[in-house]
Amino acid sequence: MPETWWRGAAIYQVYLRSFADGNGDGLGDLAGLRSRLAYLSALGIDAIWLNPWYPSPMSDGGYDVADYRNIEPIFGTLAEAEKLIQEAHDLNIKIIIDVVPNHSSDQNAWFQEALAAGPGSEARERFWFRPGKDGGPPNDWQSIFGGPAWTQVPDGEWYLHLFAPEQPDFNWNSDAVREEFLDVLRFWYDRGVDGIRIDSAAVLIKDPDAEPDGLDPYTDRDAVHDVYREWRRVSDTYSGRFLIGEVWLPDQERFARYLRPDELHTAFNFDFLSCPWEPSALRRVIDTTLATHEPIGAPPTWVLSNHDVTRPVTRYGRADTSFTHDDRKHGMPSDRELGIRRARAAALLAMALPGGVYVYQGEELGLPEVEDIPDALLQDPIWARSGHTDRGRDGCRVPVPWSGDAPPYGYGGDPWLPQPPDWQELTVEAEEHDASSMLNLYRTALRIRRDRLGDGTITWVPLGDEVLAFARESGLTCVVNLGQEPVRLPDHQQICLASGPVDGGLLPSDTAVWLI
Template structure:
């Protein structure tokens, strides 16, 4: 029996608004992406995951969805999306879309109907509307993940719940109408050829605003969420070769594993690896814990270094504190660019060598740094406003890509919706393509070798010292990463397949990774 394609896939995340602008309005779109499919094919990826492309007021970068069955006009049309799917498939590239089931936009037809219908109506049962406290104020003291209260009052006196921005009212998943709506959304996109669905904020769908404090989180990882995903899996299984991946941020590996049972999600993002500092003991522990969680239930791990919510690795790995935490993005912390690049190159080879699937966030393959000097007036992430201008949010990793030329917009299209740095000329695709030592060519070579020799499977650790991560994969390829300060001797090998930096004879320098046969 042929192995499912997604078990060992290399998946490229496209943040559509910032990838490529096809019509010159400064906003990335489907036309721009379609024009760059050959670039992605040459890169060597197996699938594209697109952030939400639905009609949206863009209060949270498209995660405030107004209509789950259409395309945001600034991106293009439904017909163009169908054409993209077709053209990607012609290049043996799969398409994964983002579905946002926790909340809609406050401009969606359902929420507008709920506002008009009034208290006690069936339309309001699709959301979390509640009267306030008898003494005044919201129903409870829940706080939004974006900062500030999680409740907003409407003119008739009731309050509605939003775990994120006020423009993102939460669905009530106790409602049969909500459940059936999303099953139909899955069918709608699968019928159009979509190969997989990434589920945003997958652990927070079930909540109990009326619960007494009992030590349990009232809205994260409630047991009832699993029946939802069993329903989704039953629909997904009626379409060949489709898969579901969850965005699941949970510190408890045992509870994390429940989402990956054979009748629920196929895979889930591994955020422990992404958040881990550049430290050999910590990384070894995360890798071991991840494998211990996934292998017994037959689920492939996923390895992620960055995404549209996370500080870019080149900046993160150059800081004194190399970990990542949503609660403290360490904006402005000194970062050594040269050190960050060296470690990011090594981290890429580590992630791609591990068994399972790997995700690459657009621009990661170019070595783009986090842009931390965007003028305050141009910041668009709602976190900036909701935090009282204390957290600069996620815009720094969403700056449009540089394709060619020596100055903005670097071949991206029109004037970018977020400003590109003036020193990105050497980082463009055009500048990196002829340089065999560039980050782009490192990724291209690694992805090609990975497709031939890596992907899903197992690993066997090699004891090369406390500051070295070394393991051999099923194909015989060995990965060695030196996270210490001093060079280390390489194990016996026939040849070096790929190195993240220069290798001095039989010695592997600090912050360098190598693949051996």
């Protein structure tokens, strides 16, 4: 692969805890992933992105990191991780890992040292410790997971956590923190990791002591860009490595600043993921995305799902097809057949657009959101922090079904989250033998994409307000009908791939085709 392989790559997200269980304890692990590398190679992806695999108390699914230079024992060992990297490389698959720079675990050695050292200590300067105010916390900041963003320690001081109390925020004004993470990057790059995904990339810099001034006190502060310039300088000393940011920002101009030539290489396109299944909205997001990325030479990314959002099959089957973290629409009726039809079309749309594309595990099987997990089994901290009003993200993290007619469907041991009893038709084994399955649609699309799509530009083809159609440099044209009535296809030699049946020269509603 070229050094800029990531510009048009198809990247598969592995939520390790739910992918494949190699030792039978019900938790996905490195042994399980290594045993399924051949499956991922056959799927046609270029890289694997793994959610955090570090030692962690798992208060937030591993995003509470206790040690940034080792592997969580339930997943395996550092030696196994190095074997995974090598085995993936042998299959021409790159490895991307998650780095969590905003916060650590409260079990991290630095935080434990800070607790013991007491007020005014150098150890506490690595975090945000502050005295209280008027008998309460230093300010009224609220946690993203619900409830106050401050927790008091026995000596009376309070520490900041934008997420759960078990996730104390680092103070990025500290030189020690900055040097620590530069060394973490080198540690993993030296072990052959090809890319770094940066969690919560826009919230590192904050000012808890500032008086309210109308600016966001902790999101997208200008000084955050100094951090990523430092990271880029380290990354550029390694050939073919790249940085991708998790950047949730409504302002595209501000978003683009993270992608300047001396900062991150790419960032997730959450506007596309959140967009409703409506032609004008999707056209607007695509145009805005391309207009944001082209002037700075950065490739866009296209994402339909991940470990934090409602699965497309469920989302697209609802009357309201948009997504927000504030309202996951748990329990809103979803038409399964409609959702599947739209999810198949959306997959071809995303894969045809220029840049990189991300596929979240199970997306290629058409897995739905699991919305009936018993309350007692929910593990996402959002459930508890919201006072049991938000069921959180567990529904998209249910372990992957591989084979068989009943749970655990070849996954391994008794899964840590229960799999539905009616998933027998959604296993890899079942879908491999069904030519019309979602799995075979993804395999075919990824194969064609590798040959004809990826990085580049598009030229819109006008086919009416209800249709999205565009041509790529290779001569392939993507047409998506989002209207209620069939539409006539433009002139073409053949249909390379269709998300559903095509009636002669007419493209049915909620269907996509690739033409040459």
